[in-house]
Amino acid sequence: MREKFGVLICVWIMLLGNCLGRFVVEENSLKVTSPGSIKGVYECAIGNFGVPQYGGTLVGTVVYPKANQGACKIFDEFDISFKSKPGGLPTFLLVNRGDCFFTLKAWNAQKAGAAAVLVADNQDESLITMDTPEEKNASAKYLQNITIPSALISKSLGDSLKKAITFGEMVKISLDWTESLPHPDERVEYEFWTNSNDECGPKCDSQMEFVKNFKGAAQVLEQKGYTQFIPHYITWYCPEAFLFSEQCKSQCINHGRYCAPDPEQDFSKGYDGKDVVVQNLRQACFFKVANESRKPWLWWDYVTDFALRCPMKEKKYTKDCADKVIQSLGVDLTKIDKCIGDIEADEENPVLKAEQDAQIGKGSRGDVTILPTLVINNRQYRGKLDKGAVLKAICAGFQETTEPTICLSKDIETNECLENNGGCWEDKTANITACRDTFRGRVCECPIVNGVKFSGDGYTHCEASGALQCEFNNGGCWRETQEGKTYSACLDDHSHGCKCPPGFKGDGVNGCEDVDECKEKLACQCPGCKCKNTWGSYECSCCDGSLYMREHDMCINAGKNGKTEVSSGFIWAIILGLVVAGAVGYAIYKYRIRRYMDSEIRAIMAQYMPLDNQPSNIHHPDI
Structure with a gap:
């Protein structure tokens, strides 16, 4: 029986694998800006772990280690660090494929201070998606702590980068995720392919943790019409040759049409795959009914409440427990039961049939073969399920300038600036930094502080400019x-x-x-003057009690009686100046002011008395 079950599992995997399915490798652009010999744009495959910077770019220099080139060991053992220096560009670590999991390479690179990891393929082939390991011994806690982005590059590009680094050339690369997700309009449509099973190890735990953390943001986006969300559930069908086997009967409903693996992978205990299919169907029907009542966001409440109140581990993964959760949320239970239908009937279930059809990729989206999978604007998301990372990716799906407020809030800041200031410029004295966290990732951009614009590259320097530049540093x-x-x-x-x-x-x-104005003879040049240099200026004085006039650079001598004595030439100059001023004043008075006054006085007097030159025989009319 176990041999038949093994064959059954293999058939399930084949149905969803690359043999018959169409798996699409999600890619982003990699731009080499130096050296010139390999300058150009290349494609690389986004790893399905870490945090890709959807909607943004990351610039850095590539380092290829001389030891531990596969990054399968901790770099501390080799006393190697890849942390970027203050003001320097981030470090991208180039490592070889093979010998250990992709995730372990990324984790060791991250712990050593690298900002991203590039894995060079070891054979000439099409790019593949680097995924988290499936083995039981791969449940290490570090998997959920990987935050740096990762990318698989071709063997030929890897060889070119290694060659340039070996020759001592600086290799500068820009990783560009701006077009990794399409953003056609002002609304983002996304799907979440999930599972109600809570006994599948670390993947189930991290999936449920994501749902709980993301619920608030998802409901805000949905309620305000920014997004359209649809949950989905993967099911398999049992091959006809095994329809009447105990395995198919315990793992499938509707006569082998919709199946799921045993949660504990042990038929003799716990729940069966059949139970998982039914609960998945109940969650899909809950969404259908809630959506029809124009409250699709209630799905997030139901899933989180069900996981909390009805876990497998406590033997509460039942219909009765699920019904209580549904009733507490005020959703019509009879409509959900009607949607679920008869699970023993030899007929198709409309909801699960639609789920299987949706599993097949359409357009640019490949088949859904990985659980969990997030699809945003018909493109599969790559990276870890983390509230900030996923929200950033969803925000990248909006057209520029149409992002909702939540995309510009601190809720989805990446906090990359907290460590080493994100590799950006900063002035610790004035507490000014060029590092800024956004939903598209951190950017090194010279800031504007209190109306003062700082300009520079944002990485090595920023300088204040404009009218208020002197206020900062x-x-x-x-x-x-x-x-x-x-x-x-x-x-x-x-x-x-x-x-x-x-x-x-x-x-x-x-x-x-x-400047020593006295030494360089720039001041106090008059006879009898003496000069004393001061910081930023100078002081002049005169010998023998003389008074110094700085504006004229001259001394005025003082007599023996204490009264001021000046030279006769200076006195005559003053007298002459007064005479000239008096003459000019008299001329103005006589020829301008006096003439004007005379005419005014004559006009006034003419009003009150006859003047000699006026005629005396003026005729007055009778009154």
Whole structure:
């Protein structure tokens, strides 16, 4: 019997494998920007673990380790670190395929500080999807802790990268996920292929954890009309040759049409695959009824509540427990029972038949063969099931500028800036950084702080510019205080740059040096003057008690009686100036003001008395 069951399992796998199915490898672009000999755009396969930066890009330099080139061991044993230096680009670790799981390579690379891992294929073939291991001993906790993106590249590209690195050339790469998901309109349609089974190990545990964490965001998106969500369930059918076997009877309903593997892979205990199919059908029918009542988001409540209240481990994975959950959510139980129908009948179930049809890929989407699988805008999502990662991918499915508010909130920040500042520029003194977390991943972009625009590449430097640039780190210019005086080389205007102020010399960035005006004879040049240099300026004085006039650079002598004595030439100059000023004033008075006043006075007097030159025989009319 076990031999027949083994054959049955093989047939199930063949039906969904690459032999008869059409599995699509999801790819993103890899752009080599240097060196010039291999510059170009290549395709790479997105790994089905870690967090791909859907909707965004990641730029870094490639490193090929001299030891542990398969990354199957911890790099600490070789005293190797791939953490990027402050202000430097992130590190992409290039490793060889083989000898251990893909996930272990990514985990070891991540622990060593790499920002992404590139796995070079070891043979010339079409790209495949790197998936998490299925073996029982692959239940390591690290699987859910992998956060860096991973990609499988072709053998030829891997050889070219290794050759360039060996020759000491810097290999710079941009991983681009902006077109990994289509974004045709203002609504995102996504499907989640899942299972009600909670006894399938780490995959079931992580799947249920994702549903609980993602429920809130999913319901907000659905209620506001931003998304259209549909849950799906994978089923298999029993080959005709085994229809009457005990295995098919315990694993299938509707006369072998819809089957699921035994949860514990042991027919003698626990629940059967048949129980799983029925609960999957109940969840599908719950969604159908809730959707018809225009409350499709209730599916998330039902699935999370059922997992909490009706687990297999507590022997509560039953219809009675499920019915209580359904009733608590206010959904019509009779409609759900009618949707489920007769599971013993030798006929098709419309809901499960539709599920099997939907399993077959259409258009750019391949067949669904992996559980769980998320499909966004008819494209299969790759990466771990994590609230932030999935929400980021869904947000990448919207057209630019049409993203809902939740896509711009802190709820889906990647927190990449928390470690090593995301490899971006920062000024710790002023607490300013170029690292910014978004749903599309962290970006190194010079910020705008209080209206001041910083410009630069975002990775190695950012400089304040504009009218307020001197308010932050003094615009990157020299500034110093001495003797109670502060001088700055920052140009606080619309120009950009640094210039030492008057009284100093230098480039204005690395420093400004005080100019000794006295030594260089730039001040106090009058006879009898003496000069004293000060920081940023100078002081002049005169000998023998003389008074110094700075604006004229001259001294005024003081007499023996304490009164000020000045030279005769200076006195005559003052007198001459006063005479000239008086003459000009008199001329203005006589020829302009006096003439005007005379005419005004004559006009006034003419109103009250006859003047000599007026006629005396003026005739007045009778009154």
